[in-house]
Every structure is written in C-alpha cells, then in structure tokens.
Amino acid sequence: MTDTTARTAAPPVAAAPAPAPRRARVRRGLTPWLFLLAPLALLITFTYAPVANMVAYSFTDWDGVSPELRYTGAHNYAELFTRPELFEVFFVSGYYLAASAVQIAAALYFATVLSFDVRFRNFFKGVLFFPYLINGVAIGFVFLYFFQDGGTLDSVLALFGHHSSHAWLGTPVSANTSLAGVSVWRYLGLNFVLFLGAIQSIPGELYEAAELDGANRRQQFRHIIVPGIKPVLTLTVILSVSGSLAAFEIPYIMTGGATGTETFVIQTVKLAFQFNKTGLASAAALVLLLIVLAATWAQRRLVPDDRVDLV
Numbered sequence: 001m002t003d004t005t006a007r008t009a010a011p012p013v014a015a016a017p018a019p020a021p022r023r024a025r026v027r028r029g030l031t032p033w034l035f036l037l038a039p040l041a042l043l044i045t046f047t048y049a050p051v052a053n054m055v056a057y058s059f060t061d062w063d064g065v066s067p068e069l070r071y072t073g074a075h076n077y078a079e080l081f082t083r084p085e086l087f088e089v090f091f092v093s094g095y096y097l098a099a100s101a102v103q104i105a106a107a108l109y110f111a112t113v114l115s116f117d118v119r120f121r122n123f124f125k126g127v128l129f130f131p132y133l134i135n136g137v138a139i140g141f142v143f144l145y146f147f148q149d150g151g152t153l154d155s156v157l158a159l160f161g162h163h164s165s166h167a168w169l170g171t172p173v174s175a176n177t178s179l180a181g182v183s184v185w186r187y188l189g190l191n192f193v194l195f196l197g198a199i200q201s202i203p204g205e206l207y208e209a210a211e212l213d214g215a216n217r218r219q220q221f222r223h224i225i226v227p228g229i230k231p232v233l234t235l236t237v238i239l240s241v242s243g244s245l246a247a248f249e250i251p252y253i254m255t256g257g258a259t260g261t262e263t264f265v266i267q268t269v270k271l272a273f274q275f276n277k278t279g280l281a282s283a284a285a286l287v288l289l290l291i292v293l294a295a296t297w298a299q300r301r302l303v304p305d306d307r308v309d310l311v
Contacts (some may be wrong), residue, residue: 100243196231197232
C-alpha cells in the first residue's frame with residue numbers, strides 16, 4: 001500500500017498593484033493646494049501684505065499722501081512711548097474690560113437658563129441674539145438719541161417720576177459707562193450663542209445621572225457645565241479682552257472720542273487721517289497688535305486649555 005501525502009494548493013499570490021503614473025501622483029499632490037489657492041491669495045492680499053506695509057510705514061514719517069517715504073528708524077516708537085497722552089487712552093479700555101466681565105457673566109447665565117426646558121425659550125433666544133444682527137453704525141446712532149438730553153432715557157425716567165438734568169454723555173465717567181453699557185447690549189448675543197451651543201453639546205445623560213445622585217442646578221452648573229464649556233469660555237475671554245483693547249465702532253459713532261472717551265484705535269485713526277501722521281499711526285497700530293497678542297499669550301499660559309472628559 002502506497003502512502004499518499006495530502007497537499008493543499010497554495011493560494012494564488014496577488015499581483016502587486018502597478019505604481020501610479022508620475023503625472024497622477026503629482027496631480028494628486030497638487031489638488032489640495034489648488035483648493036487653497038484662492039483663500040491663501042485673499043489672506044495674503046488683505047491681511048499679511050497690509051501688515052507688512054504697516055510695519056514698513058512705522059519706520060518712516062509718511063503722511064499718507066506724499067509719494068516719498070523718509071526712513072526715520074525707531075523715532076515713531078520713541079515718540080509713542082515718551083508721550084504719556086498717547087497711552088493714557090488705554091485707561092478707557094478699563095470700562096470696556098469691566099463691561100466684558102458683565103457681558104460674559106450675563107451671557108453664561110442666560111445660556112444656562114435657556115438650555116433647560118423653559119417656556120418661550122426660543123423667543124428669548126431670538127431677543128438676546130437680535131442686537132448682534134444689527135449694524136454697529138445704526139446702533140451707535142440709536143443710542144446717541146437714547147442718551148441725549150431729553151431723549152429716550154430721560155423720557156423713560158420721567159415716567160417713573162425721576163426728572164434728571166444729567167448729561168449722560170457729558171462727563172468722562174458717565175459717557176464711558178454709557179458706551180460700555182451699549183457694548184454689553186451689542187455683543188451679548190454673540191457670547192450667548194457660543195455658550196448655548198457649548199452647553200447643548202454636553203451629553204444629556206450626565207444631567208440625568210446628576211439628578212439621580214441628588215445634584216441641584218447649581219451643582220450641575222459647577223461640576224458639569226463649567227468644565228464642559230471651558231474651551232469656549234477661554235475663547236470668549238480672549239475675544240472680550242482683545243475687543244476691549246480695540247474698541248472703536250460705538251465710541252467713534254456716538255462721541256467721536258470727545259469727553260474723555262477716545263480709545264487707542266480712535267486715536268490711531270485720528271493720527272493717520274486727521275493729523276496726517278501715517279508713520280506714527282502705523283507704529284501705534286503695531287504696538288496695539290503686539291499688546292493684544294501678548295494679552296492672549298498670557299491668558300493662554302495662565303489658563304491652559306486642558307481637555308476635560310466628562311464621560
């Protein structure tokens with residue numbers, strides 16, 4: 001009897017795929033850059049090129065009109081840091097920083113309340129977000145009539161028996177407080193929407209588990225909502241600080257920088273277009289940019305954006 005050895009047929013070896021043609025590989029590598037070409041061109045044209053020109057102008061005495069530029073070195077920066085009145089306008093930003101704190105607190109409160117089941121919550125969401133949709137120039141003119149002598153505010157106060165002859169935009173303290181209050185009303189909706197979206201992205205199972213454990217709304221806010229929206233809260237603080245340092249639209253429309261309401265940006269605009277000191281204005285704008293970047297960097301270092309896993 002002959003022993004036979006069972007042999008299994010080896011599976012056929014798959015043929016290696018042929019390498020893609022060189023032209024196809026090049027086209028595949030260039031395709032993403034073709035889609036990025038238009039936005040990169042716009043970004044360079046309208047952002048980086050103007051910033052580069054601003055840096056170059058800051059070392060000249062250009063008046064904004066003359067075709068000739070005379071290099072002056074660091075003279076503009078020396079003048080900027082040796083004239084106290086050019087930096088005193090930064091004290092006005094303190095009003096807007098305080099208003100930003102109120103704005104963030106109010107937006108977080110309304111977003112927390114309206115994220116739960118509340119009657120007419122969609123109506124209140126629209127009411128809170130509506131001011132952000134209005135043009136800033138229109139808001140400036142509306143509140144200019146609101147705060148003028150005998151205007152809307154005085155008329156409303158008179159209905160409650162309070163007759164005031166106070167000029168709301170007549171003194172530095174009341175004018176800056178009024179303008180900061182307008183900025184709170186103007187930008188509250190933006191922060192509200194950011195907070196609301198962040199809160200609604202938190203899984204609902206966490207609230208159910210917290211309620212089963214006996215946690216009330218305040219404890220849920222402290223241990224669930226605040227850690228869950230920390231990245232958005234950090235972003236909001238950065239935007240508020242930079243916006244406070246660069247406040248321009250509302251004070252420029254309502255007072256034009258008069259009565260002690262001039263901000264650093266308004267002063268820079270006046271240097272460039274009213275006093276024809278474009279070189280000095282460019283230096284001021286660059287200093288403001290560096291201050292905003294430094295404030296953002298410091299905030300990121302002091303409050304790192306740690307990822308929190310709530311699940």
